[in-house]
Amino acid sequence: MPFSEPGKTKFQVDLRRHLREQQIGDNLVHLICEIAEASKYVINAVRTGDLGVAGTSNLYGEEQLALDVLSDRIMRKRLIHSGVVCNIASEEMDEIFQAQADAAGLYSVAYDPLDGSSLVDVNLAVGTIVSIYEGCNLLQKGRNQVAAMYILYGPRVSLVYSVGKGVHEFTMNHLMEYTLTRENITMNSEGNIYSPGGLRNKYNAGDEKFVRYLEDRGAKLRYSGGFVPDINQVLMKGKGIFMYPALNGSPNGKLRILFELNAMAYLVEHAGGAATNGRQPLLDIEPVSLDQRAPVYIGCKNDVKKAMEFLAEA
Ligand SMILES: O=P(O)(O)OC[C@H]1O[C@](O)(COP(=O)(O)O)[C@@H](O)[C@@H]1O
Ligand SMILES: [Mg+2]
Ligand SMILES: [Mg+2]
Numbered sequence: 001m002p003f004s005e006p007g008k009t010k011f012q013v014d015l016r017r018h019l020r021e022q023q024i025g026d027n028l029v030h031l032i033c034e035i036a037e038a039s040k041y042v043i044n045a046v047r048t049g050d051l052g053v054a055g056t057s058n059l060y061g062e063e064q065l066a067l068d069v070l071s072d073r074i075m076r077k078r079l080i081h082s083g084v085v086c087n088i089a090s091e092e093m094d095e096i097f098q099a100q101a102d103a104a105g106l107y108s109v110a111y112d113p114l115d116g117s118s119l120v121d122v123n124l125a126v127g128t129i130v131s132i133y134e135g136c137n138l139l140q141k142g143r144n145q146v147a148a149m150y151i152l153y154g155p156r157v158s159l160v161y162s163v164g165k166g167v168h169e170f171t172m173n174h175l176m177e178y179t180l181t182r183e184n185i186t187m188n189s190e191g192n193i194y195s196p197g198g199l200r201n202k203y204n205a206g207d208e209k210f211v212r213y214l215e216d217r218g219a220k221l222r223y224s225g226g227f228v229p230d231i232n233q234v235l236m237k238g239k240g241i242f243m244y245p246a247l248n249g250s251p252n253g254k255l256r257i258l259f260e261l262n263a264m265a266y267l268v269e270h271a272g273g274a275a276t277n278g279r280q281p282l283l284d285i286e287p288v289s290l291d292q293r294a295p296v297y298i299g300c301k302n303d304v305k306k307a308m309e310f311l312a313e314a
Helices: 015-020 026-048 066-082 117-122 205-216 227-237 257-270 301-313
Strands: 053-057 063-065 085-090 107-115 126-134 147-153 157-162 168-172 178-182 193-196 241-244 274-276 296-299
Touching: 015 026, 015 168, 015 178, 026 066, 026 107, 026 126, 026 147, 026 157, 026 168, 053 066, 063 066, 063 117, 066 085, 066 107, 066 117, 085 257, 107 117, 107 257, 117 126, 126 227, 126 257, 147 227, 147 257, 157 227, 157 257, 193 205, 193 227, 205 241, 205 301, 227 241, 227 257, 227 296, 241 301, 257 274, 257 296, 274 301, 296 301
Parallel strands: 085 107, 193 241
Antiparallel strands: 053 063, 107 126, 126 147, 147 157, 157 168, 168 178, 241 296, 274 296
C-alpha cells in the first residue's frame, strides 16, 4: 500500500516500516536496516575523520585514503554482525570475505564503502553503494540482485533503495533516522542533463559525436565527479544521462560492475530508465572477476538508446 494515502504524511514513515510493507523476508529487512545504521558511522567519519592517506593500496593499486579504510571497516563489521550475510566483497578488499558458511536465508553483499573519497577534502558529495544477492554467489548478473541501494552524503544524507518494487528515497532527519521523502520515483524517457565522466580528449568518435549532439540539443552539463551525487541528480530529477565511456587506453572505462555499476543500474531500471555498456544492459553482464569494469551509459531510456546509436554508427 502506498504511504501517500490520506491521513499518513509521507514524512512519518521510517525505513524499517517501509521495508516491512514490501513483503520481503525478515532477514532482508534486517540487513538493509543494518546497512542504514552503518551509514550513520560512515557520515560521521566523513565529517570528522582523518583526510590523509592510509599508506595502503587496494586491489587496483589505487592509494587508499584513511577514510576508505575506515568506511570499509564500519560496513564490514556491521554486515558480519548482522548474522544474515555469508559473503562480502568490497572495493577496498582484495578478496571475498566469508562472514559465515552458506546456509538458508543468507545474503551476499558487494559494496563500495565510500565512492568518490578523494572529493571529501574539497567538500564535494560522496556516497556508499550496495548490491545484495540471495545466497553466497557474488559473481552473478546484476539482474539477480534482490536489493540495491546507495547512501548519498551531501548537504543532506539520503538513502535510495529498491527491492524490485519501486525506487524510494529516505532522508536522514535531525534524530539521524531515515524517513520517507519520495516514493516510487520514476524517470522521464529523455531529459536535458548530461554528466560525462572521463577525459574528453580520450573519448572515441561515437562518444564525442553523442556529447556534441547533447550540447546541440541544449542539454546542461551537470557533473560533480562523484558517481553517487551524479546518478542521484539524474534519478531524482528523472531526466538526463550519466556516462563514463571507454577511453583511449581504458577500453572498459573506470567504474566497476560489482561495486558501482550494478546497484545503480538496478535502481535506474526500476525507475523506468536504462543502463548499458553501449551494447547490452549492464544487468545482463555475467562478471568473471571482482574487479571487472565496464563503460556505462545510464539514465533516461531514449538518451541511452541515442548513445548506443552513435556508438553503433562510429
Ligand atoms: O575523476 P575520474 O578519475 O574521471 O573518476 C570519476 C569517477 O570515479 C569515482 O570517483 C570512483 O572512484 P573511487 O571509488 O575510487 O572513489 C566516481 O565517483 C566518479 O564517477
Ligand atoms: Mg568507487
Ligand atoms: Mg571507493
